[in-house]
Amino acid sequence: MDNIYYSVIESLVFASDEPITPQEIMNAIKGIDGHDSDVDSNEIDSAVDELNKKYEESGSAFTILKIAHGYSFATRPSHAKYVGFLSTEKSKRRLSNAALETLAIIAYKQPLTKPELEMIRGVNSDYTLNTLLEKNLVTISGRAESVGRPLLYVTTDEFLKYFGLHSINDLPKPREIEEIMKDEDFLEQKRKIMMGNLEEEAEAALEREITRGTDEDSDEIIDESETELKKEEQEGEVTSFDENELGADEDEGKTK
Numbered sequence: 001m002d003n004i005y006y007s008v009i010e011s012l013v014f015a016s017d018e019p020i021t022p023q024e025i026m027n028a029i030k031g032i033d034g035h036d037s038d039v040d041s042n043e044i045d046s047a048v049d050e051l052n053k054k055y056e057e058s059g060s061a062f063t064i065l066k067i068a069h070g071y072s073f074a075t076r077p078s079h080a081k082y083v084g085f086l087s088t089e090k091s092k093r094r095l096s097n098a099a100l101e102t103l104a105i106i107a108y109k110q111p112l113t114k115p116e117l118e119m120i121r122g123v124n125s126d127y128t129l130n131t132l133l134e135k136n137l138v139t140i141s142g143r144a145e146s147v148g149r150p151l152l153y154v155t156t157d158e159f160l161k162y163f164g165l166h167s168i169n170d171l172p173k174p175r176e177i178e179e180i181m182k183d184e185d186f187l188e189q190k191r192k193i194m195m196g197n198l199e200e201e202a203e204a205a206l207e208r209e210i211t212r213g214t215d216e217d218s219d220e221i222i223d224e225s226e227t228e229l230k231k232e233e234q235e236g237e238v239t240s241f242d243e244n245e246l247g248a249d250e251d252e253g254k255t256k
Helices: 004-015 022-033 041-058 077-086 097-109 114-121 126-134 157-163 174-182 184-255
Strands: 062-067 070-075 138-143 151-155
Touching: 004 022, 004 041, 004 070, 022 041, 022 070, 041 062, 070 077, 097 114, 097 126, 097 151, 114 126, 114 151, 126 138
Parallel strands: none
Antiparallel strands: 062 070, 138 151
């Protein structure tokens, strides 16, 4: 492959909003240089490896990741904490613990039916499954041959992009998961995420308490006002009664 194609591949990966596949790169090259170009998918993959080697040797902040059967530019993992400091994860991109649990089960057990999923989780999974479908992280791949022919669910390319995976085979193995769980950087990130979630929950709880407290204070003020008003009315009635009684006694004394 001619050296010029290295920079062509680099520019195509950089310009693509989504992970660009080897086939799309070949189509772009053939579309410009004609069908006589001898670039194939293996050469493209080798070119990407060479580019990454060059980036690493030069100390570049960038690397080309193999994601969702394609290629995409990304910053180096060693810079993640600096980039993460500037960026705030959008809430719409966050997944609840239930959704992550459901997604993990589907990823490792796919294709999977909803009854099988719920048997593993032990709870109804309608809501979380619908959430994952809406986010295009899972999709329906067909029907099982079992009784009732329930729908089968699998992960999507969007799932691969979301987690930075080239293919489903890149999912960490159980032993790797154990090692990740012990990693200090992972534990620190987990702590920050949990603290962030706790802060959000605390703020929401505080708002509820403030709202409830304001309502209770208002009710107390209203109750106190009503009590004072009733007390004043009762005192007024007693005073009026005493004056009448006193007037009646005086009149009776004069008559005598």
